Amino acid sequence: MDDQNKNLILAVALSMLVILGWSVFFPPPEPSPQDLAATAPASEAVSGNTASVPLAASGAEPVVAAEVKTAADAPRIKIESSHLEGTISLLGGRFDELKLKQYRQTLDAESDIVSLLKPTSAENAYYALYGWAPGGGLAPDLVPGPNTIWTLESGDILTPSTPVVLAWENGQGLTFRREISLDENYMFAIQQSAQNNSTNTISLAPYGTIARHGEPADLKNFFILHEGAIRHVAGELTETDYGDFESARAHEELEVGDKGWTGFTDHYWMTTLIVDQAGAKISTFQDTTRNIFQTTAKHKTETLAPGQSAVVSSRLFAGAKEWETIRNYENESGVPKFLDSIDWGWFFFITKPMFWLLHYLHALIGNMGWAIIGLTFIIKLVLFPLAYKSYASMAKMKELQPQMEKIKEQAGDDRQKVQQEMMALYKKEKVNPAAGCLPILMQIPIFFSLYKVIFVTLELRHAPWIGWLTDLSAPDPSTIFNLYGLLPWDAPEQGSVLALIFIGVLPLLLGITMWLQQKLNPAPSDPIQQQIFAWMPWVFMFMLGSFASGLVIYWIANNTITFTQQYLIMRSHGYKPDVFGNILSSFKRKSKDAE
Structure with a gap:
């Protein structure tokens, strides 16, 4: 297996490890x-x-x-302000009845406002x-x-x-x-x-x-x-x-x-x-x-x-x-x-400034969904020097592909000789085969931090984006189960097995953007690896379908920007990936095989 494919597998494995681990430990919860x-x-x-x-x-x-x-x-003494309503009991002077007027239990406009404090006569008293x-x-x-x-x-x-x-x-x-x-x-x-x-x-x-x-x-x-x-x-x-x-x-x-x-x-x-x-x-x-x-x-x-x-x-x-x-x-x-x-979490040194930036983007734009996309652009801008080196290295590696194949043919089964000559080639051409993993490694703490921001901060609760996406802290409620509302039955309840299978629009877009991004990377020479890589975007699509829609929006935006960056940078270094032509050829080939 060549080093370029090893790097790709390492990057994918790291991503899989993050997602699998996350879904196990943090399920869609005097x-x-x-x-x-x-x-x-x-x-x-x-x-x-x-x-x-x-x-x-x-x-x-x-x-x-x-x-x-x-x-x-x-x-009792009545409490009344623009934010609070409730009473203080003269028995002990207890603060034991308090509601938050700015927040409701659900998105329903007729839903009860959030109750914070409760007297001893109520269940789960809190005062x-x-x-x-x-x-x-x-x-x-x-x-x-x-x-x-x-x-x-x-x-x-x-x-x-x-x-x-x-x-x-x-x-x-x-x-x-x-x-x-x-x-x-x-x-x-x-x-x-x-x-x-x-x-x-x-x-x-x-x-x-x-x-x-x-x-x-x-x-x-x-x-x-x-x-x-x-x-x-x-x-x-x-x-x-x-x-x-x-x-x-x-x-x-x-x-x-x-x-x-x-x-x-x-x-x-x-x-x-x-x-x-x-x-x-x-x-x-x-x-x-x-x-x-x-x-x-x-x-x-x-x-x-x-x-x-x-x-x-x-x-x-x-x-x-x-x-x-x-x-x-x-x-x-x-x-x-x-x-x-x-609760800012382990990566508080990233989470705190990330939310600070998200907060002010929201104040500037007026919509939390667009603010997340704006945050993604800024993150990609900060990571651009690493991304540039990575994609330039990938383009150079693609140019060296014929020479690498020639080395493998000449060395035969002598793996040590292959490695030595590969390293000599990298050194001569000034290529770092590990550079492709750096953006992926940087994305891991950013992903954790953004998930933390979206999950724990109140500002994402019931925050709308567009159309049917009315709560960015919750999973995408749309589903193919009822053809996205065209059929006369309700969608599966969030958190159920059916909801994990019949995913919404955002997870579908996530799978497509991951698939497009994958087309820019060289396919592994091993057929089994090719099959694994071919299925990965769709596996991720279902795994992330139950995540907060705000996080999926970030990932879609990140994939789209990454694809654009990688495509343009690789072309500027002499490699011209014909992504859409390859996709069309692949469909034609599969149609011909089916016939």
Whole structure:
């Protein structure tokens, strides 16, 4: 087998390995705060200047049905903005009902908007609440906790222009207030204060916590995507899958430093506690008995003498992981490394700038499909020097084909002599037979990164291109099964075996462009290899048919540009491939054979 064919086989094998591996692994998918499900948790006595909050595994009883009903019937404060709608329950001051007005569950205009937070009365409850952990002998019922009934002191509806203030007095000289404000996007600011009007010195620590009752119902469980707890502490990002949570008794508390954040991330949505003051600690744990996942930020303990007060500020992000919004919170609002809450993957050094470029192309063009094609042009432009050398080398190799065949005839079965004379010929003509593999090797991390961008970023969700392609994050919905809508039956459901077989327009175009590109490459001399290569475009066509349509658009554009580049460069170096003539001759020959 000549070296040119070896290089071609190596390039194809690498591509096959990438696609096969991808289709296998990513198919078309201090003390801790008290138990949020506890009715009256027992605290652990802590002396000195440290506040104590009961552990979730302290043996407290779960919420009973009557108390769940009380939670459902508790007064609520309405949340209203251009991005959010929901309510805050005065039971614990819980953020437990929140919907994202800009996003719907499906492409249907009548589909429900996305629901992010849910109360304990709903399945898969998911909520955030704030409180104070008692210390220095202070009893738990003397500080506000999960089941405290707050009073609305000022405000009516929480909007970006109208904050609200909650208040609660414990009847023994302690007054607590919580001021809540909201910006134009997804960030709440929470200011907690405690006033000691008693005759005793007290110690207590404010905290915020987010809880999820069980794993999310829409958990993707894709290897490519992290879903679960996420935190940024002391410059380090940590991701914890739901199966890796520590138990309540075994969890670790981490010093935040000046700033940090912790919470839960889903495919497109996120809820995080943001700590802006030094001395706080962050913890992540699971109440295995009740299957409650919890992440908490506890501020440093405050010691208040009679007449003294303390005020602590923090923030709560609850919304969509929009790239520009998240970036603005990082750059303009001082949330460290907040953009890393989007799962950029192993090739983040490629994925991040790639999405940055895609984002601005989309802003310029106004359509994400055309932006992907524009991104493909730019990638090919950056890789053009490598491509030029590769295709020039292939043209030169084609010119040397007669001499290479002559060497093989003269050397006969002496393979060592063939190799030696081939290498001498390459050296004389200044040809690098491995140059043809470089563009393929460069495409592998680019392909992974673009797949990551299309799969994890919210901006591709429900993004239309043209005609029937209304969601670039989903596979092409068209199918030959019903002649692309001409026959009166529905197309196979996405993800089914039939959907993998009866592929859409985009996968067909992908197969055709791969086939055309293949025609520029010299055919292997071995008949078996020829058959393998002949089938490869159509195998890839079916393998990639279930991939996100945005990725298939990239591959079609990449194949088309590559074909054009290779054709023009090879012609400029003296080799004039008659691709379409060869295709026509092939059809004529097959028709004659059939007769």
